[in-house]
Amino acid sequence: MLYDLLNREDLNWRKLQLYTAKKLIKQEGKSKARALVVDDSVKQRRGKKMPGVSSHFDHLTGRCVMGQQVLSFGYASDSQFVPLDNELFISQTKAQPLTHKFKD
Template sequence: MALIKRSGFPVSEVIFTLSLWLWLKKDSIGMFARDSLQGMGKDVLYDTMNREDLNWRKCHELIAYKAVKSFRKDIKKAFVSDDSIKQRFRKKMPGISSHVDHTTGRHMMGQQVLTVGLSCEEGFVPLDNELFTSKTKIQELAKPFKEGRSAVAKRHRIAVNQTKPEMVASMIRRALRAGIQGHYLLAEAWFGSKAIIRLCQETALIAILRMKKSKLKYRISEYTNGEIIEREMDVKALYKHSVRKQRKKILGQGG
């Protein structure tokens, strides 16, 4: 990744410092710069954060790749997808929208962050993330981007226009192209869709998804007497056919 800074502190040092600020979970850049840095002030950090041309995703990908390479190759790994809401109390803050917090059932204004990571017995590494903007109470940006083709402008268009399953599919495909391999995909009911199942088929991942009870039909193909028999089932029928029917009792255990 080519990062160029013509004067002042080397951009690699600035990026490393910003990474430390995130990892140490310091609330204020100003306090962090005052207490921890020698020479590099908060303005340097703010100016770098506000640059539209820096590809933060690529930087994150390179760091994640190095972390994943430290895992043993002989253990099973799973891509994990989840979302969280960062509540913002300034209702007119640009770029936020209304989201439902499923833990409380309440609507709140803020930013929803969709994250894909890689998990195994040796640890968890966040691989990629995306902001998701709902269609409810969207607060428009205060001003347009300086360059519509910049990295930050492209990511904003993704946040506004793509669905969560589309974002997950893109993030997993990017991880695979970067050489990060997984065996499974774990996700909650929101991602239990045909699009995600199709993604797993195309990428040879085993999907472990929580499915919603709905009228959505799934096609199942089976070999019977040398012929392929196709049937469509909803989640309840599919569970009864493919899970409950295959359940085996453990000797010495009741039930």
């Protein structure tokens, strides 16, 4: 049931994430150390025919891996990190085609 809910494309997940982040940041109060953070990570995925996976250069390992590149934008303070938005990037190199297009 949880996976069915998470797979629903008719829900505005970005809006929900931003709304939740705003609530968490307001509850925190004033913090001395605050920053906006942009992170570009490669999430390695395994599988022969996994859709939405492509080749990316992973700077941590120093080699190309099959996976998804995730760009995250968030708010960091001395007590917490709150993600504000995320985006998946699928490159054209060795890309496994999606079985169906996303509706967004």
